[in-house]
Amino acid sequence: MKLNPISMDVFADAREEAHAVLARVMGGLAPGEHVMRLGVDMDGQERPLSATLPLTVEGSGTLDDLVGAEAKYLDNFAFLLACGLAQSLCYGVMYLRSPATEPEGPATVQAWHLAWGVLNECSAAQAAELVGDGAQAVFVDAPGVYSEDDCDSEAVYPPVAYTVL
Incomplete structure (x- = not known):
């Protein structure tokens, strides 16, 4: 894969x-076993790159819940996402598969579309179109991943995050 050259400052901002x-x-x-997936296709690349991030949330749905991720998966996922955010000639999909809210119910899927260095939330219909092919899940509208405060705040994994060795 050959990436277009970018400055280290641009990549540092994308990583943040x-x-x-x-x-x-x-x-x-919410508490349970979740999986995030990311596919990024960059200009001049033969196949999209992908990353998977299994997440475990332990707790009762309060701010004291613990969010767990293995460091190697978290680092790989964050690096690929940073590459996609730093390169203007790329596109991709990030989606989250979460456990059912009811026993024996279907999983839920939310998706975000990556284009021109920005992640945009997808509606349920858009998520079904991007991810759908045979997925046994209920597609739901994704929340925005940016806030007006992002320029003034520091990234901290809320509520409490830890890595499993």
Whole structure:
């Protein structure tokens, strides 16, 4: 794969943004086993690159819940997301598969579309179109991953995050 040259400052900003995006998504997870997937296709690349991030949330749905991720998966996912955010000639999809809210119910899927260095939330219909092919899940509208405060705040994995060795 050959990436277009970018400055280290641009990549540092993209890496910080990737961690803020992950913090926002992780902070909104309910207890259970979740999986985030990311596919990024960059200009001149033969096949999309992909990353998977298994997440475990332990707790009762309060701010004291613990969000767990293995460091190697978290680092890989954040790096690929940062590459996608730093390169203007790329596109991709990030999606989150979460456990059912009811026993024996279907999983839920939310998706975000990556284009021109920005992640945009997808409606349920858009998520079904991007991810759908045979997925046994209910597609739901994704929340935004940016806030007006992002320029003034530091990325911290909320509520409490830890890595499993």
